[in-house]
Amino acid sequence: MNAKSNQNDRLWMYATMVKSRHFEACIKPAYFEGKTPVFNMAKGPLPGEMHLSDGQEPCAVGVCAHLRADDTVTATHRPHHVAIAKGVDLDAMTAEIFGKATGLSGGRGGHMHLFDAKVNFACSGIIAQGLGPAVGAALAAKMRGEDSVAIAYLGDGAANQGAFHEALNLAAVWNAPVVFVIEDNAYGISVAKKDCTAVARNADRAAAYAMPGHFVAGNDPDAVHAVAGEAIARARRGEGPSLIEIETCRLEGHFMGDAEGYRPPGEVDRLKALDPIPRYRERLLAEGFDAADLDAAEAESQRQVDAAFTAARAAALPDPSEVYDHVFA
Amino acid sequence: MNAKSNQNDRLWMYATMVKSRHFEACIKPAYFEGKTPVFNMAKGPLPGEMHLSDGQEPCAVGVCAHLRADDTVTATHRPHHVAIAKGVDLDAMTAEIFGKATGLSGGRGGHMHLFDAKVNFACSGIIAQGLGPAVGAALAAKMRGEDSVAIAYLGDGAANQGAFHEALNLAAVWNAPVVFVIEDNAYGISVAKKDCTAVARNADRAAAYAMPGHFVAGNDPDAVHAVAGEAIARARRGEGPSLIEIETCRLEGHFMGDAEGYRPPGEVDRLKALDPIPRYRERLLAEGFDAADLDAAEAESQRQVDAAFTAARAAALPDPSEVYDHVFA
Amino acid sequence: MSSPEAPTRKLTIARAMSEAIGQEMAADSAVMVMGEDIAKLGGVFGTTTGLLEKFGPERVRDTPISETGFIGAAVGLAGAGFRPVVELMFVDFFGVCMDAIYNLAAKQSYFSGGQVTCPMVLMTSVGGGYGDAGQHSQCLYATFGHLPGMKVVMPSNAHDAKGLMLAAIRDPNPVIFMFHKALQGMGWLGTVKRSITHVPDGDYTVPLDRAQIAREGRDLTIVSLGLGVHHALDAAETLAKSGIEAEVIDLVSIAPLDRATVRQSVGRTGRLLVVDDDYLSYGVGAEVIASVCEDGAISLKATPRRIAHPDVPIPFSPAMEHHVLPSAGKVLEAAQAMLEPAL
Amino acid sequence: MSSPEAPTRKLTIARAMSEAIGQEMAADSAVMVMGEDIAKLGGVFGTTTGLLEKFGPERVRDTPISETGFIGAAVGLAGAGFRPVVELMFVDFFGVCMDAIYNLAAKQSYFSGGQVTCPMVLMTSVGGGYGDAGQHSQCLYATFGHLPGMKVVMPSNAHDAKGLMLAAIRDPNPVIFMFHKALQGMGWLGTVKRSITHVPDGDYTVPLDRAQIAREGRDLTIVSLGLGVHHALDAAETLAKSGIEAEVIDLVSIAPLDRATVRQSVGRTGRLLVVDDDYLSYGVGAEVIASVCEDGAISLKATPRRIAHPDVPIPFSPAMEHHVLPSAGKVLEAAQAMLEPAL
């Protein structure tokens, strides 16, 4: 994707947002299998918590459009859109979420612990845990004299964790080529950002680390693309870290099964009316993209996802005795 | 001290700085007892680490001049000057440092764990550990409708701990009457602040919490007094937390026995030439204070410290079997 | 407290916990609640349902995701006379805030020579079995039990949950109140039915430091806690069909450990099996076995055994997770093996 | 490595550690060092003396006081092919950064199904006895040993320190390298002389997973680690004067625990005494005793015993601290009590 023209990036961003959204759409019924009529998280082919990324796709594609396989991304407990945009093996990722032997880690990790070493992607279930590792990966590139970068994703809620402060300071002190990307969806589970964050804009916190801070309004892939492009280029040039805060939204509950009683009435409808994917399609069409091209990209995205789900469902569960493998390398 | 006139505060600040400095001066030979000719930290009447506060007295007196017994102070691993300025029982504090039965906690805590509930003073050996408790103490006052405040002291090095970030955000979100006071002595042990801190002025980090941030230059008790007075009054009025960064200096090693090889040549001499205590005495004399009054205050300060050391030395060691007491309340 | 009590009013542990906290908040204005999602949401695990509505946002505070910050603040509040009940959503998150727990809260009384106490309850969910993977399924009983200055308890049923919570809030010390997700009674998690018990609606406490005999028996002592108690009881019921009477001890308290009750039982039965779902090494099983074996007065009829989660991160795939978790079947099998020579 | 080796060149553990790190940095450009005061100062406990001068500030990095940040960064570096050696100045500080250690570093291999390793050494000082009070004197062996995915070792002498450090750096897994302050050989701390040993200046490794027989004996097995090994050896020397031969096992590795060596020894001697200076409950003593007692093939001639720091925060006053710490005298007394019936 490195040398892509902007229009190519835009088509890729559209196709990738669609792919991510379709991925989540396929997760939904699979997750509820075995969980109806009584919802019990332990049941069905996809047990445990499930954090969907519907609505947050612009954060993934606008940033990852600029990345290469040798760039590192650490994502969060809500990782699917970013994993897909980073180019994580879709089949192995899907199989991992189904806990299958063919999964990225043979079913050991699950949806919050997706690792794909080929594209240097990782995520985790502890808030702000990925920030330090991103600084380390960035420092590794710098020490080797390579121009690869690292991106650490985090939520608005994570910006109040001590790990955020430590990682940003460390990145600045070491002038590490890392970009911190806050997906501001206005909530950490049920707690509104405004009720737990001392500043209105987390981008302003960049000043505490003498690094550039950017706020991107409107959940707009093009706007994210522009700002991230500059921050990433800056990092590649050896000019150090940046912080980007992206205004986005979570169209689903915090996790599947969330009753969302903490939302003001009508909020989800308002957000859905602003769904970034149809908006982006409209913009691309208005700006002269060919509907047939978009449709083809869309169909190809969906085909890949459907194939991944089919393969994942067909794959074997791991042999239980393999549970002891890989505790140590 | 609350309703004292400023001139009274100034005399008190001078006397208290002298008391603190004399306290450390008495610690020094006692600490080296049993540790010569071979320095072994385990030996003598004062085993373990010993962090002296010489040079940092303005930070203690300029802030604590505004405090009442019902205000809370959490201090650091370098606590003597602050404890003395807060009015911690000097005899019991000295006895604690000697590990005696008459110590504040009967010898269980030692020099990094001085607690005096009567004046709401505590300190600890973990960097930035006292910040959260100060927010809690402040919130307690606020919830009770009282106008007492809490002060959390920390070093420049501590401003890079995650706990700093969390406590300041929490204080701001809860509008707690707490003032964070950074004693910037330019070092965390051997590491210069400029080599590990992304910003030149930690006071600027207040912006990340939408709270006022003040920098006080010159290690000047009067300047600290003025800035702290406003921040504390603001907190008492219910207008929320502040951050104060005080430029100060450490005239001794990080702990006793520190070879200080990390200091640029001549640094300590330069710092000693700027010793805040004689400078302050000169200023007071120049501004019309009576030398006899200063001498009397000085003598009284020293007398109290000498008496505390005499009593501490004479006191009994704790009965070893009491080691099991107070694990639980 | 004023409603007439139905003699068989059954509650889940979640309801019992929130009821206890609510009753104590009504009785004592110093009691307050803090944590992530405990106000509007009522706690991810239902521990604070209804409290915001009843007591308002001053005393029921949602926090930022700042565990070090708000647990530290709770210690400050506790030192200033409040009685904060704080939630650490999953025990797995202890790594971001353990200093505030073990070095601050747990040592405040000691370092201050008893001048400053720390009456604080830290409630936290433990346990897996529902596919939540390796950072959301741990137990860490021994991690907390190993470090001095805090009491550590976990109920196996709703009756004890309420009584322990009331005792914990009133205790002048930091109490880690663990609750097991498989027993919590959240619809969305599935719940062992036996944990949903009659809960008196009045005031009562369950001692924080005493193990309970959950089932009497003469042939074998099975020591466990939380979910493991139910595995043990299930196994005991099966054993009883073949005339073997297992005594089941519910430790209730991890720290202090009620060694006397365990020793007394094993002294009678001569056989000891320990079951827990925490990691095996340096775990509850080791401590219980050592506590019995170092008692020279006890003579064993069989080699003591322990069942625990092996020293492996908790795998996501149910195929693997259930392979490593303790179960009634595994308890039964171990018990039978221990009894074989005697049969 | 090029200097001619004096056959009896004796080093402290501190010197052995810094020599090992320096030699491996020279041999492998992926090795680097990070931590507080490890560059200019050479480490508060001398673990990195001279490395800044030799390898420069890119590979020898002083960090901010941000343990979560720099340990997290080390995991990122390790995943990217570096081999960071990181210092956590005192193990007592684990509470501010345990998540990066136990949930991140220790689980990376597992969560990634072996795709991403974490070749990182975390060295950290343990132990008290010199009046540094309750937040600077802890051991926490069992705290680390309990949690899967990391190796945990501690040398009792300089020879092992070097060999273990070389093995640890080369290991593809996170290794917690504990060093005991009473053995470190810093002038200002006092040092047990026996820990200062001949250290070959060449390259050698000591296995990370194997206990060592520090002294052979037939009458009693004393199992310990770090400083406790020296207490045990001192006691054994005294016992030998009355014809009693104690075998002393130096565990070396806390995780994995070399149960085979311990069982083999106790199987021969029939008596087990465990000594460590960590907190007693859920500690090393419990795990070792349980590991022996659950082995049905071993028959004991005496009730097993353990000596540890009681479940009390470590007091400052030497009058109290020495009362609670293990000592050679206490080991001797316990050993004699265990042998009495046999005498």
Ligand SMILES: Cc1ncc(C[n+]2csc(CCOP(=O)(O)OP(=O)(O)O)c2C)c(N)n1
């Ligand atoms: C250290 C830690 N604390 C708490 C949690 C529980 N938790 C999981 S997701 C979440 C909310 C995160 O909010 P945010 O960072 O805004 O991300 P979002 O879910 O909105 O994408 C919380 C509190 C956790 N996983 N880790």
Ligand SMILES: Cc1ncc(C[n+]2csc(CCOP(=O)(O)OP(=O)(O)O)c2C)c(N)n1
């Ligand atoms: C969490 C933690 N990390 C490291 C230390 C070790 N340590 C003690 S004092 C100190 C330096 C503190 O620097 P600063 O905050 O500037 O205070 P100063 O000593 O200069 O007064 C360090 C790193 C500690 N006590 N706690």
Ligand SMILES: [Mg+2]
């Ligand atoms: Mg969010």
Ligand SMILES: [Mg+2]
């Ligand atoms: Mg400093």
